[in-house]
Amino acid sequence: MKKECYIGVDVGGTFTKAALLDHKGRVLSKAQVSSRGFSNKRYFADTLRNMSLRLAALARIPFGEISAMGIGLPGPIDSERGVILSLTNIRGWNHFHLAGFLEKYLPFPVYVDNDANCMALAESRLGAAKGARFALCLTLGTGVGGALILDNGIYRGPFFLGGEVGHMPLYASGPVCECGGIGCLERYVGNQAIARRARQIFGKAIALEEVSRLARRGHAKAKKVWQEVAVCLALSIAGIVNVLGPQVVVIGGGVAQAGNALLVPLRTRVRRHAMRHLKNKIRIVRAALGNDAGFLGAALLAKEKLDTR
Numbered sequence: 001m002k003k004e005c006y007i008g009v010d011v012g013g014t015f016t017k018a019a020l021l022d023h024k025g026r027v028l029s030k031a032q033v034s035s036r037g038f039s040n041k042r043y044f045a046d047t048l049r050n051m052s053l054r055l056a057a058l059a060r061i062p063f064g065e066i067s068a069m070g071i072g073l074p075g076p077i078d079s080e081r082g083v084i085l086s087l088t089n090i091r092g093w094n095h096f097h098l099a100g101f102l103e104k105y106l107p108f109p110v111y112v113d114n115d116a117n118c119m120a121l122a123e124s125r126l127g128a129a130k131g132a133r134f135a136l137c138l139t140l141g142t143g144v145g146g147a148l149i150l151d152n153g154i155y156r157g158p159f160f161l162g163g164e165v166g167h168m169p170l171y172a173s174g175p176v177c178e179c180g181g182i183g184c185l186e187r188y189v190g191n192q193a194i195a196r197r198a199r200q201i202f203g204k205a206i207a208l209e210e211v212s213r214l215a216r217r218g219h220a221k222a223k224k225v226w227q228e229v230a231v232c233l234a235l236s237i238a239g240i241v242n243v244l245g246p247q248v249v250v251i252g253g254g255v256a257q258a259g260n261a262l263l264v265p266l267r268t269r270v271r272r273h274a275m276r277h278l279k280n281k282i283r284i285v286r287a288a289l290g291n292d293a294g295f296l297g298a299a300l301l302a303k304e305k306l307d308t309r
């Protein structure tokens with residue numbers, strides 16, 4: 001019997017990470033390249049082909065044993081047709097049929113999806129939400145990514161915009177958001193907004209890692225920064241919890257490295273706003289897979305798409 005392997009690719013703004021997984025979800029090899037030059041589509045295709053060859057060689061498996069590739073990208077993506085609807089960090093890719101284009105260069109099928117959806121799929125199958133049929137996953141970084149696992153599958157919605165937690169309106173008179181909305185959650189808990197608030201509270205510029213470190217040691221100003229983030233996040237999370245009633249909320253991304261400085265006030269605040277019957281059932285946990293969740297989820301996406309084809 002042919003052994004089935006899958007490649008997962010996580011296309012970030014700076015780096016693109018990839019891994020080769022076996023059919024049980026075990027990582028056989030990993031690779032990373034710079035994302036520079038990807039606005040040239042031919043160059044992107046060549047890079048992915050070279051990466052695939054390298055991953056197979058590193059894992060010492062024949063290239064022909066690779067069954068499919070999954071790719072996670074930051075933006076709304078029609079994952080049924082493999083079309084990027086819009087992408088902010090790489091120019092010229094809007095409404096681009098990426099899967100069809102790459103399949104001209106690669107000998108296996110290619111599936112694409114939003115990177116937050118990939119992260120959620122990985123946490124659902126292998127990480128912090130394993131065993132939960134209903135989960136909300138957030139990635140807190142420059143932007144606030146969100147994804148929903150409903151009845152064990154990714155919820156994408158008819159326009160492939162489901163799960164955009166970062167663009168839940170928080171304040172009616174808040175700042176205009178690049179999404180076209182006003183006062184979105186991302187304007188308050190994106191890492192630039194947190195850095196700005198930390199600068200006000202400390203009276204000087206301070207790195208968020210330092211704010212986390214000080215908060216762990218009980219520093220009052222540092223704790224205040226994360227408590228304010230928790231207040232904003234909790235309103236959005238409790239809203240979703242009350243509507244969908246998930247079993248677990250997974251918090252990932254760079255900002256989640258604040259750890260308990262953020263999670264402890266967040267749990268308290270979510271319980272304050274959640275409905276009585278839900279507040280003791282909901283678990284709020286840190287993501288388990290870290291930066292690997294993107295490529296792991298992309299590979300799992302490829303496997304599951306192929307399995308259900």
Ligand SMILES: [Zn+2]
Nearest residue numbers: 167177179184
């Ligand atoms: Zn927005």
